[in-house]
Amino acid sequence: MEVKIGVQHAPREIVLESGQSAEEVESAVSDALGGKAQLLSLTDDKGRKVLVPADKIAYVEIGEPAVRRVGFGAL
Template identity: 80%
Template sequence: MEVKIGVQHAPREIVLESGQSAEEVERTVAEALAGKSELLKLADEHGRKVLIPADRLAYVEIGEPAGRKVGFGAL
């Protein structure tokens, strides 16, 4: 699942492919924004962790689950 995170005062957004479901990502973001944790903590498919201060979040865009890519290219 693709997750795009906008951070205040940063010129680029953070994009990561997460193995978590949309509900899990949404719950994690809601907890960070509610003040239950000071950091938004997400992990990508390769095990790398992204930590963002909750008070610096501008937006979080949760994409559709990515389907399996099959084929050899466009015709």
């Protein structure tokens, strides 16, 4: 699942491919924005953790899982 996180006062967004479900990512974001957690903590599909301070989150975009295509087939 592709997740894009916009951070205040940062020119670029954070983009990661997460193995978590959309519900798990949404729950983590709502906990961070609701004040239950000071950091938004997500794990990408390679096991790396991404930590973003909750008060600096501008937006979070949760996308569909990326389908990796292999070969030279017709599009």
